[in-house]
Amino acid sequence: MNSLQIEGTDQPHYADARQIQPLSGESRVAMLEPEEEPMVQSSYESTESGSDAGDALARLEELSAQYGIMPVQLPRSTCSVPAETLLRQLGRMTAVEQPWLPVGTIGPLLIVGHYDPRHQECWGVPPFLTIRVLIDPQQYHSVMKDLEGRLRIKPIAGHNSAEGMPAPPQTGKVADVMNWFLQYYPQSDRDREKFRKLIAENDDCDFSNLAGLKFLPRHYGAAFLSLATGHPVYNPEEAPAQTHFPDGLLEKHNVYPVFCGHQRIFLLSSVTNNYAFEDEWLSSGSDAVEMVTVLADPTAIGAAVARNRGRSSRDKAKVDVGDLYFSDNTSIVEIDPTEMARVNPQNPNNTPEQVVQWVLNRAVQARASDLHIEKYYNTARFRARIDGELVVMHSTGEEELPRYIALIKNYANMPQERQKLLDARFAMKFGTRRIDARVAAVPCRKEQQKLILRFLDKQDGVKELSALNLSERQTSIIKRTMNRDQGLALVTGPTGSGKTTTLYAFLNSVNADNINIQTIEDPIEYEIEGINQTQTDPVHGIDFPNGLRSLLRADPDVILIGESRDAETASASINAALTGHLVLTTLHANDSLRAISRLLSMGVEPYLLADALALSQAQRLVRRLCSYCKQPVAPTPEVEVYLQQNGVLSGGLDDPLYQAIGCDECNNTGYSGRIALMEMCETNGEFSELVASSAPVSELRRVALKDGFMTLYQEGLVQVIGGNTTFDEISCLSYTSSGLELPS
Numbered sequence: 138m139n140s141l142q143i144e145g146t147d148q149p150h151y152a153d154a155r156q157i158q159p160l161s162g163e164s165r166v167a168m169l170e171p172e173e174e175p176m177v178q179s180s181y182e183s184t185e186s187g188s189d190a191g192d193a194l195a196r197l198e199e200l201s202a203q204y205g206i207m208p209v210q211l212p213r214s215t216c217s218v219p220a221e222t223l224l225r226q227l228g229r230m231t232a233v234e235q236p237w238l239p240v241g242t243i244g245p246l247l248i249v250g251h252y253d254p255r256h257q258e259c260w261g262v263p264p265f266l267t268i269r270v271l272i273d274p275q276q277y278h279s280v281m282k283d284l285e286g287r288l289r290i291k292p293i294a295g296h297n298s299a300e301g302m303p304a305p306p307q308t309g310k311v312a313d314v315m316n317w318f319l320q321y322y323p324q325s326d327r328d329r330e331k332f333r334k335l336i337a338e339n340d341d342c343d344f345s346n347l348a349g350l351k352f353l354p355r356h357y358g359a360a361f362l363s364l365a366t367g368h369p370v371y372n373p374e375e376a377p378a379q380t381h382f383p384d385g386l387l388e389k390h391n392v393y394p395v396f397c398g399h400q401r402i403f404l405l406s407s408v409t410n411n412y413a414f415e416d417e418w419l420s421s422g423s424d425a426v427e428m429v430t431v432l433a434d435p436t437a438i439g440a441a442v443a444r445n446r447g448r449s450s451r452d453k454a455k456v457d458v459g460d461l462y463f464s465d466n467t468s469i470v471e472i473d474p475t476e477m478a479r480v481n482p483q484n485p486n487n488t489p490e491q492v493v494q495w496v497l498n499r500a501v502q503a504r505a506s507d508l509h510i511e512k513y514y515n516t517a518r519f520r521a522r523i524d525g526e527l528v529v530m531h532s533t534g535e536e537e538l539p540r541y542i543a544l545i546k547n548y549a550n551m552p553q554e555r556q557k558l559l560d561a562r563f564a565m566k567f568g569t570r571r572i573d574a575r576v577a578a579v580p581c582r583k584e585q586q587k588l589i590l591r592f593l594d595k596q597d598g599v600k601e602l603s604a605l606n607l608s609e610r611q612t613s614i615i616k617r618t619m620n621r622d623q624g625l626a627l628v629t630g631p632t633g634s635g636k637t638t639t640l641y642a643f644l645n646s647v648n649a650d651n652i653n654i655q656t657i658e659d660p661i662e663y664e665i666e667g668i669n670q671t672q673t674d675p676v677h678g679i680d681f682p683n684g685l686r687s688l689l690r691a692d693p694d695v696i697l698i699g700e701s702r703d704a705e706t707a708s709a710s711i712n713a714a715l716t717g718h719l720v721l722t723t724l725h726a727n728d729s730l731r732a733i734s735r736l737l738s739m740g741v742e743p744y745l746l747a748d749a750l751a752l753s754q755a756q757r758l759v760r761r762l763c764s765y766c767k768q769p770v771a772p773t774p775e776v777e778v779y780l781q782q783n784g785v786l787s788g789g790l791d792d793p794l795y796q797a798i799g800c801d802e803c804n805n806t807g808y809s810g811r812i813a814l815m816e817m818c819e820t821n822g823e824f825s826e827l828v829a830s831s832a833p834v835s836e837l838r839r840v841a842l843k844d845g846f847m848t849l850y851q852e853g854l855v856q857v858i859g860g861n862t863t864f865d866e867i868s869c870l871s872y873t874s875s876g877l878e879l880p881s
């Protein structure tokens with residue numbers, strides 16, 4: 138079996154594990170009797186009583202050395218959703234009391250955990266499709282409990298499709314493993330065909346390392362390389378928090394430890410030797426310890442390091458006072474996250490710079506979109522908007538507030554005047570990561586000021602269409618719209634609903650040599666190569682209407698107008714859209730159909746709008762369920778009926794719904810990150826006629842629904858069914874629904 142091997146150790150059971158034939162017992166199915174042979178007490182259990190965490194780790198390490206299997210302290214004590222899905226795809230019911238338990242996945246491979254490696258049964262999943270890791274008995278039992286709950290909601294098949302599947306060829310070549318995968322791995326014909334294409338299109342790549350396998354979906358490259366070479370492999374998303382190495386060092390070498398024992402450290406890396414990392418670690422005066430390299434996807438390792446940083450910035454218990462590094466560069470503020478981790482924000486001797494940089498660092502690590510600095514009673518308060526919710530990051534005495542404000546205004550080269558509304562920006566560097574901040578200064582009562590910072594992450598600024606999580610219908614609408622030679626595309630939604638990200642992704646999808654793209658924006662949030670971006674500038678008289686007029690002289694094919702705020706801009710946009718330009722703009726409206734009536738109320742001629750309009754889109758962001766702790770719940774018949782009545786379900790639900798729980802990964806909120814819901818109304822014959830005759834919204838909706846249109850609420854319900862969010866998160870959108878009561 139594909140256990141994590143350690144070279145040079147005695148491994149009575151698992152030496153050259155890949156060659157071990159499946160045991161006859163593995164073909165047993167649920168109907169058979171449980172395993173009768175009593176298990177010998179493992180060395181683990183015999184010393185278990187009165188243990189603490191340290192002892193448990195030491196015993197894990199001892200067992201690991203004995204059996205040659207990597208020990209892991211799982212970041213969660215549940216079966217992950219992908220692991221459950223893969224178990225259903227590859228396995229079948231088991232009657233054994235203590236089988237290996239699915240805890241995670243690595244692309245097509247299932248990570249299974251047990252506290253006693255002498256057990257064999259693994260749900261009939263062929264050994265070469267599993268990665269076996271040692272976990273402690275407590276985690277084993279909680280995963281077991283969780284899995285039992287999941288299988289009660291939706292039972293697993295009595296036989297498995299992977300049974301009798303031949304083992305991968307032992308030729309050491311990834312290409313051979315890919316062919317084997319295509320031929321034998323249980324998957325849908327569609328997936329198989331997708332893979333075949335992907336491999337055929339990239340057959341000139343170097344398959345001997347992970348860099349050459351980048352074209353594969355995440356983790357597949359690492360999994361295939363491991364299947365071909367026998368090198369151990371693991372998924373960085375399933376690695377626990379670490380405090381053993383400085384985050385900066387891990388980031389520099391793109392490695393991450395899975396398990397730090399006294400004798401051995403298991404290190405995730407995308408290459409098989411890490412001498413440079415080991416040298417640097419040893420040269421800092423650390424004790425020599427054996428490092429075992431475990432292959433992993435390079436992008437996922439980077440994400441694990443970033444996640445660990447985010448965790449340590451939340452954890453106040455570990456911070457203590459240290460020195461700060463100031464940059465000479467005035468336009469870029471350099472903030473070292475490792476240094477910041479040493480600042481104790483409660484220390485009264487901190488300078489205002491230390492406090493401000495500590496807060497900036499913490500807000501950015503927590504993926505905040507905005508930071509508010511304001512007076513609140515007798516305090517100076519820092520609040521960050523994280524996943525749409527304001528959270529207090531820090532507060533000090535109110536007498537400090539003017540210093541914080543002066544400092545940030547200094548970063549952004551803003552005048553220190555208090556009575557004016559001011560706008561400016563500055564850049565921050567956190568290690569290799571650059572984030573820009575747009576600063577707005579607002580005068581408040583009693584000569585006070587408030588600052589609002591908006592963070593713009595250059596790295597995830599411009600997305601590909603494929604990164605927007607669009608449905609097939611949505612993707613084809615966007616492609617049709619963006620390939621038109623003229624027309625108007627409207628995007629509506631409140632501030633902070635991700636409109637800009639969406640528009641940039643749309644623009645980027647047609648960004649090519651033969652197309653001239655011009656924008657007029659306020660502000661330019663991200664700079665995109667190949668797109669001509671103009672910033673509105675009231676001082677020099679550039680606003681949306683006259684900016685657009687001058688843009689039209691620049692021979693554009695595609696135009697983005699940041700916002701159609703007034704009748705003049707709206708009419709000019711529509712004229713441009715009727716004269717050979719594809720025009721994209723945003724508008725304030727509650728949904729995609731009301732955007733149409735809003736334009737009409739601004740004085741746009743209905744027949745012109747009917748001719749010009751290609752697409753009206755509305756969007757909202759809702760919080761995404763944390764993948765580490767979301768829990769399945771069986772849907773009640775009432776919920777099924779509700780979903781059917783809302784037109785998003787025909788028949789029953791095959792899969793459970795999920796509820797928010799809360800864990801360390803998500804700061805106990807149950808949610809992590811956000812997803813965009815998009816309501817898209819593509820205009821066609823009958824619909825255009827209705828627009829031309831200024832038909833009411835209800836009439837527009839009736840016709841749109843015939844054409845496959847889904848409201849924001851329906852799009853939200855689809856995400857609930859998909860296990861990505863909850864009824865609670867989308868309840869604020871229910872005004873766009875049928876008005877039925879949600880059963881409790």
Ligand SMILES: [Zn+2]
Nearest residue numbers: 763766800803
């Ligand atoms: Zn969580």
